[in-house]
Amino acid sequence: xxxxxxxxxxxxxxxxxxxxxxxxxxxxxxxxxxxxxxxxxxxxxxxxxxxxxxxxxxxxxxxxxxxxxxxxxxxxxxxxxxxxxxxxxxxxxxxxxxxxxxxxxxxxxx
Amino acid sequence: xxxxxxxxxxxxxxxxxxxxxxxxxxxxxxxxxxxxxxxxxxxxxxxxxxxxxxxxxxxxxxxxxxxxxxxxxxxxxxxxxxxxxxxxxxxxxxxxxxxxxxxxxxxxxxxxxx
Numbered sequence: 339x340x341x342x343x344x345x346x347x348x349x350x351x352x353x354x355x356x357x358x359x360x361x362x363x364x365x366x367x368x369x370x371x372x373x374x375x376x377x378x379x380x381x382x383x384x385x386x387x388x389x390x391x392x393x394x395x396x397x398x399x400x401x402x403x404x405x406x407x408x409x410x411x412x413x414x415x416x417x418x419x420x421x422x423x424x425x426x427x428x429x430x431x432x433x434x435x436x437x438x439x440x441x442x443x444x445x446x447x448x
Numbered sequence: 449x450x451x452x453x454x455x456x457x458x459x460x461x462x463x464x465x466x467x468x469x470x471x472x473x474x475x476x477x478x479x480x481x482x483x484x485x486x487x488x489x490x491x492x493x494x495x496x497x498x499x500x501x502x503x504x505x506x507x508x509x510x511x512x513x514x515x516x517x518x519x520x521x522x523x524x525x526x527x528x529x530x531x532x533x534x535x536x537x538x539x540x541x542x543x544x545x546x547x548x549x550x551x552x553x554x555x556x557x558x559x560x561x562x
Contacts, residue, residue, distance in 0.1 A: 371550060
């Protein structure tokens with residue numbers, strides 16, 4: 339099956355710093371989403387981005403489907419950005435399920 | 449507000465008991481999913497349903513059962529056959545599973561075996 343790897347696994351930042359999270363996938367995908375899991379466990383939708391670039395405030399994402407990766411950019415990080423960031427994909431030959439990456443745990447300190 | 453509601457938020461189960469986790473959505477979505485998350489890990493698919501009265505096993509279905517009698521509801525039963533049920537359970541829905549649409553998640557149920 340398709341493999342989804344995220345890097346780095348852990349990231350520690352001081353408030354105000356910028357960061358880039360990466361999601362690599364081993365095969366073509368139909369669908370790619372980025373989620374933020376907050377300290378209470380809730381998964382919050384950040385981006386639905388099977389290709390191209392999107393921006394939402396301090397966050398932006400780019401997916402280059404032909405090269406099988408997606409990047410999530412966080413600028414001017416805040417303590418509330420702390421949590422785990424997951425990317426999730428849907429494989430074109432198995433469209434029934436969202437396959438999650440390994441996650442990046444982000445800690446932002448004041 | 450439209451969304452996905454999971455209940456209860458916390459659940460304690462004694463050894464050998466069956467428990468049922470509720471998931472309700474008012475988004476008019478066809479597809480619904482159950483995932484399990486263990487501490488420090490990603491999400492693994494338990495069961496999913498693309499339409500009422502139909503559902504399929506995911507990657508870790510053993511010890512779990514589901515039903516889909518209504519479009520809005522997809523309850524998950526954790527049976528006594530599940531050897532290690534302590535985990536965080538997340539329910540999701542999507543407009544249609546075989547389409548390029550966004551999936552949304554509930555707030556989760558944290559199950560602990562005591």
